[in-house]
Amino acid sequence: MRAFQVTSHDAPPSLVDLPVPDPGPGQIRVKIRACALNFGDLLMIKGTYQATPPVPFTLGMEVAGEVDALGDGVKGPAIGTRVLVFGGSGGLAEYGVYDAAGAVPIPDNMRFEDAAAFPVAYGTSHVALDYRARLQPGENLLVLGAAGGVGLTAVELGKLMGANVIACARGRDKLEVAKSAGADHLIDATDADIRAEVKALGGADVVYDPVGGEQFKAAFRACRPEARLLPIGFASGDIPQIPANHLLVKNLTVMGLYWGGYMAFKPQVIANSMRTLFGWYGEGKLSPHVSHVLPLSESAAAYDLLSSRKSTGKVVVSVN
Template sequence: MRAYMIPSDGAAPELSETDLPEPGPGELRLRIGACGLNFADLLMMKGTYQDTPRAPFTLGMEVAGVVDALGPGANGPAVGTRVAVFGGQGGLAEYGCFDAARAVPLPDAMSFEDAAAFQIAYGTSHVALDYKARLQPGETLLVLGAAGGVGLTAVEIGKLMGATVIACARGADKLEVARQAGADHLIDAKTQDILAECKALGGVDVVYDPVGGEQFKAAFRACKPEARLLPIGFASGEVPQVPANHLLVKNLSVMGLYWGGYLKFKPEVITDSLSTLLEWYEAGKLKPHISHVLPLEQAGDALELLRTRKSTGKVVVTPQPPSAGA
């Protein structure tokens, strides 16, 4: 089979021919129909992600496809079941073996592309806004990086939860994507002053930030008393430092969120959230925005779209041709 692999520590990824994997105890083998890309894949390529595997390994954190085989003692979905899996790695391949307990059966109407674009982006935003920040109807939510993979879902979910949503992104095209997702107010990070614009709107109650850097600093200053700030990631490359004395003055809370971390110590947070999100999807309340779908042989191009920020929403790679999918 083919897999887009990092062959050794520090090496560039490459499309390779490798043996079909056999599922181990508690694992299932998936015939992969689609793999969603994430900013963390870029960090893994550099070896800077907190959960970077030892090489050799295959990139691709979240996948959807058909269960092809079960390993010894696997108590997951039966062979032939359509599922999505957050595996943390192994998705940019034609087949992969994953923990069967992480497999989530898909609604009949959900395509592999939608499923592969769903878990991390929607899961991160829902756990952040609902479980962590306790976002309330009528509050004001500021979403930085609002046209990106997680940011766009935060706009969508924030609006569903009854918040007034301020979307911040770079350029009119990206802001239009955020507006279509439900944003009430738009801020162009290239040309407008984030702090001034937020203050003119009365300040913010919750900040959702996958960007970091100067944008975090501006959002921090725009917070109302008792606001909650959610650092999700640092796409700017700069990890901001929080002035603790300012936290005291305004009674602010900073809540870090690593969605995948809950799988290790509190997995029910993830499963409960995904159950709610899939119900919303089936009810037509959520629709993943996928700007690009590319075949496995163009996995490098797909990752470059993320690196250069030329995508909106999600980028998906399809290891199998459509006839082998849904």
């Protein structure tokens, strides 16, 4: 089978030929149909992600496909079941083996491309806004990087949860994407005074930040008393340092969110979140935004779209 692998952190990933893997005890084999790309993949390529596997490894955190074979002791999901899996890696290949317990059947009306784009982006935003920040109807939600993979879902979910959504992104085209997802107010991060514009709207109750750097600093200073700040990632490459005395003065709360971490210590949080999200999808309340779908042979070009920030929403690789 073909797989897009990192063989060295000093060389670009490449397509290689590998044997089709057999599922072990407790595992299933998935015939992969689609794999969504994530910013964390770019860090894995460099060897700087917090959960980078040892080389060589196949890229691709979240996949959708059909169960193809069952390992010993596995009773389900049955062969032929359409599933999505967050495997952490291994998705940019024609087949993958995963723990059966981590496979989630996908709705019949969900495309493989939408399913692959679903767990990390929607899961991160929903757990962050609902479970962590307890976002309330009528609150001001400031979303940085609002046209990106996770940011766009935060806009969509925030609006669905009744918040007043302030979307911040670079350029009018990206802001129009955020507007179509439900944003009430738009801020162009290219040249705007983010702090001043947010304060003019009454300040932020919740800040959703996958960007970091100067944008975090501006958002921090635009917070209302008792605001909650959610560092989701650091796409800017700059990890901000938080002045504790300012937290004290405004009674602010900073709460980190690593969605994948709940897999290890509190998986029920993810299970409950996915149940809610699939319900909303089935009701037509969620519309995954996939800006590009490329074949496995063009995986390198797909990552270029992600790293150059030429995409909006999610980039997905169609495998079969």
